[in-house]
Amino acid sequence: MNAQPAPLAPESPWVFRLQLALLIGFTLFAASIIGWIARLIYVSWIWHDVFSASIGIALVAVPVFLFLLFTFNYVFWGVLRGGHEESHRPSPVERP
């Protein structure tokens, strides 16, 4: 007798708050990395110290972090909202 996934019990409101906190935390992290890179670009500009290197690194690194932020948001909202389909069809994965 295989266990069916438990019918989703009503979750405590804390669950969504903590999930949001996770998202906000990740966003703050990505924002601080991008802010750090911006700061280093600024410092290299005012001290006339290889500004091109800072721009070069930023051109590669910032899109990576923005992409990660986008992907995380995509998964976060996609999964969170994607559970409310009218036809709840458990996919093959859920059937052990």
Add this chain to the structure above:
Amino acid sequence: MQRTNWRNEDDAVLLVPIFETGRRFYIVVTVLGLLVLWGVVSYAVQWHLGLGVTGMNYPVSWAFYIINFVFFIGISHAGTLISAILRLSQAEWRRPVTRIAEVITVLVLGIGGMNILIDLGRPDRLLNLFLYGRYQSPLLWDATSITAYLTASSVYLYIPMIPDIAILRDRVVGGWRKLLYQVLALGWVGTARQHRVLNVAIAMMAVLVVPVAVSVHTVVSFVFSMTVQPMWHSTIFGPYFVVGAIFSGTAMLLVIMAILRKAFHLKDYLQPIHFNYLGLIMLVMVLLWVYFTFAEYLTTYYGNEPDEMRVFSSKFSGKYAPVFWAMVLFNFVIPFPILALNRTRTITGTVIASISIIIGMWLERLVIIVPTLANPRLHQYAQGSYLPSIVEIGIMVGSCALFALFYVLFSKLFPIVSISEVREGRQETMRIIQDRARRYEPGLGRLPASE
């Protein structure tokens, strides 16, 4: 605390480490904890007194900590790179292996970064790196790319874990674990839309992670190759380090797979074929590593440039010859025959080869870093020397123990083999492989087992 009918499921064995805690767990955690404590105490001594407690000196000002930094960052290529490449090439045999590999990556990146901080003379001034950093310095490239890789591999570890966390959420009744799983599962129920979101995201991440991973060990190599020191200033360093990283990473993955297979009774999931295929990857890496090493040393030798030849002789026949030849022994002489012969590419064989490679690759880092520093251009007759101190050994042991400890704790909270990926395989693998075979040769009919 948990429902008991999970035991009757298929794949129940994958849930055992999470729901059952035996005495062995506590023993392992205690032992690892004590080793970590040794590392912490060692660092406390170093923090208080200064880097003088290490064996470093003039001119060998980089040693154990940098070796370990490069070594740990190198191992990170196992995880995400293997997992991403196997996903991109749609290799069906990857399914039980991906999470084991991804966890390695996330943890060793942290440990590697920790070792660099340990190497700083003034870690209390770390803020200077954030306020006044210079992007002309390879250390800043390191800091940026390792941060990017750590973030990317954490995301890449988490996304495929969501269905598994949902499985746990539905089997745990209460407590902090229930809340943890509820939060992290993001309300996963397995609808078609959720699956679509997940697959798209995993595919995108797999593509992103490969260049990020390659860039990481390339910039680590640039720390050495961007100087003008003999046998460091070499254009081969970027690819050499990446190959070495994949090499040592795959070896570490194999060893950890073997340990998990024994400890968690995963015989049905980690089969000889997995070790065989990873062994073949390692065989290719052995040959690539030998090729790069040969090219590097022959070029140096043939060029016969005096400063470089002093470093070369020191490695080949001088003070560092024992380390150099041990490296050749452990990286090539031992693993190559084991991995090349079908008869010996068994689980035991590949594990022996992997342990040998892990030792050999650590020695390779030593061979790259120390002899060049010990034979500076200017002090021809004043060679340097280096021996590690007890503090450095303590911190190295502590680093390894910390990695193991976090790994054990992870496997206590989350399934170390990706349950949903394995189940998906059970449903989909035959169809996928048959579709693929039919594209090779349209005349191939359906194989009987597919019904």
Add this chain to the structure above:
Amino acid sequence: MARWGMVIDLDRCTACQACVVACQVENNVPYVEESEFKRRRAISWMKIVSETEGSYPDLRTRFIPRPCMQCDNPPCTRVCPVHATYLNPEGIVAQVYARCIGCRFCVAGCPYTVKYFNWYAYHDRMPASLRRADNPDVSTRPKGVVEKCTFCHHRLLKAKDVAAAEDRSLRPGDYVPSCVESCPSQAMYFGDLSDPKSEVARLAESSRAFRLMEELGTKPKVIYLAERR
């Protein structure tokens, strides 16, 4: 803008090491304990590097005083992650002890191995009697930072102050590092390489002039005059 450089006449140098001692005294270079010396951690901003050719009895030993080369294309400043070492407008490679995080990248990057690291707080560990002899014009270094020869930069600042107070510009001879000042055989010269009338600029054009490891492209500003045969 001046470009400070040094010329060392190897024909006159007797390797007496007066320059080494003078530098140590002037710059508060810490004395490390014997145990640390044995562990190869002695700090010596100015160092006499020796090279011996041949075997007994046909020996020939050369001695080269080696301060920091103050390169115009320094391999050390390139790799510093925090701006703790940089080439200042007058050509001196400066070391900012307060900024240094002790990563030792510059130490690993210097092909002349002129950079030294404070493995312990060597200065603070010196006996009080020795520390009483500290030069108040030079800051002492804490543990965990890199230090090296600075062409006695503090003397430049002092000379500029004196010149400003006397309402004149800097004269040749106003600013001289302590090693140059102390050499008993007057083998060392110091001045502004960008001033064509200065002695160092003239000597730098000599047929006996060479720089160490010029082929690396570091553009060192310490010029040696080869020994006459």
